[in-house]
Amino acid sequence: MSLFGTLSVSASGMAAQRARAELLVQNLANADTTRTPEGGPYRRKDVVFQSQEVASPFGSLFDAQINQRAVGVGIADVVTDNREPDRRYLPGHPDADKDGYVAFPRVNPAEDMVDLMGASRNYQANVSAMSAIKDMIQRSLDLLRS
């Protein structure tokens, strides 16, 4: 029965949305960070999603029988925003350049919050899908009891 593979699809969606939410939270936390190990201000990061086949525990065994495989989602890439940093005039700041300007990350909290809401809603949608599928599996198992 391919329902178990469907659970992996929803799990991949949850994992992807969680990774996205983690990056968004990281962006928000570093909205004012002017120092990074790489040097310069923090740069906003985002994920690129890509649909990919999920490996289910019995996948290889049933592949021959079920010709269309479940398509889950994965993270293809983490992109760094290369926009020029936001320069603010703060002459007293330790990271100020000779003209008194400090490079701040170009992070727009509103943008990240909206994306975070989207990630959270999508995570919930995947959870709903998983619980619906779990319910279907449970129903099938109940047939053996009665």
Next chain:
Amino acid sequence: MFDRIAGSLERYMTLLGERQKLVASNIANADTPGYRTRDIDFQGEFRSLLEGGSPAVIEPGGLPIKNDGNNVNLDRESRLLAENALRYNLASTLARGEIRMLRAAIQEGKTS
């Protein structure tokens, strides 16, 4: 008689499982650029599956495509998710009835 009803129910449930898999894929890929909604023609497939075979995946029409080339509509998928789960529950209840009937026949035969 028993075989035919139970067989239809089994195929119905298999098809619901397949459709639910596609719905889960659509939901998981709701934010994937370029991903297109995948579905099966349920009525048509149910009729043809009665003769055996596997369902063909189609792209449902009439869904607006967003800027990133994705056309997943979460409302549509949520509705299908709930509908498939309910249909599956109904089918499994009916199948349980069939099994109970068979079991009753076996038990009655034993006691007499």
